[in-house]
Amino acid sequence: GAVVSQHPSWVICKSGTSVKIECRSLDFQATTMFWYRQFPKQSLMLMATSNEGSKATYEQGVEKDKFLINHASLTLSTLTVTSAHPEDSSFYICSANHAGTGRNEQYFGPGTRLTVT
Amino acid sequence: RKEVEQDPGPFNVPEGATVAFNCTYSNSASQSFFWYRQDCRKEPKLLMSVYSSGNEDGRFTAQLNRASQYISLLIRDSKLSDSATYLCVVNKLVFGAGTILRVKS
Numbered sequence: 276g277a278v279v280s281q282h283p284s285w286v287i288c289k290s291g292t293s294v295k296i297e298c299r300s301l302d303f304q305a306t307t308m309f310w311y312r313q314f315p316k317q318s319l320m321l322m323a324t325s326n327e328g329s330k331a332t333y334e335q336g337v338e339k340d341k342f343l344i345n346h347a348s349l350t351l352s353t354l355t356v357t358s359a360h361p362e363d364s365s366f367y368i369c370s371a372n373h374a375g376t377g378r379n380e381q382y383f384g385p386g387t388r389l390t391v392t
Numbered sequence: 393r394k395e396v397e398q399d400p401g402p403f404n405v406p407e408g409a410t411v412a413f414n415c416t417y418s419n420s421a422s423q424s425f426f427w428y429r430q431d432c433r434k435e436p437k438l439l440m441s442v443y444s445s446g447n448e449d450g451r452f453t454a455q456l457n458r459a460s461q462y463i464s465l466l467i468r469d470s471k472l473s474d475s476a477t478y479l480c481v482v483n484k485l486v487f488g489a490g491t492i493l494r495v496k497s
Binding site for chain 2: 386
């Protein structure tokens with residue numbers, strides 16, 4: 276149990292276009308999901324906390340108008356990178372909070388590798 | 393000072409060796425601690441939570457030292473499959489940069 280999927284697993288897009296990444300909790304409901312970005316040989320950096328039915332909470336330095344987050348249901352959160360630029364190329368990982376286990380554990384999606392040319 | 397710091401390694405050890413990593417944290421009010429494992433180009437997977445009294449799961453032992461503000465992970469009888477990057481996580485959302493472990497035959 277506690278499976279989180281992401282789609283797409285990798286994407287290449289041209290500079291200036293927008294890319295949407297989906298994060299789904301497949302066998303549990305997640306009122307809270309998290310979006311991270313990881314550059315090569317660096318740690319995961321929390322970008323934002325996605326709350327079902329309300330606005331996302333963004334970390335300092337993350338532009339909310341550039342990284343649009345929508346958490347419309349208990350099993351789906353989406354991250355849209357708008358007007359992507361080469362510096363947005365990174366590994367984007369989501370995680371979902373599984374409160375049902377009683378231990379409030381996070382489960383990660385497999386990640387989406389974005390390359391902007 | 394970074395909120396969570398780890399020695400990036402790599403730690404190169406032979407099979408069967410015992411290896412230990414430390415991770416220091418700056419926020420003395422931190423309440424929850426975890427070790428995650430991340431394989432190359434994959435998502436992190438929870439290895440174990442770290443409890444105040446220390447805890448063990450098979451070959452893996454985790455310890456918390458609140459006075460010195462660090463957590464540790466000890467791996468006994470290293471296997472080739474233990475080769476990965478080990479991330480310490482504080483308060484569920486703050487990740488260290490990871491320690492690379494390479495176990496060689």
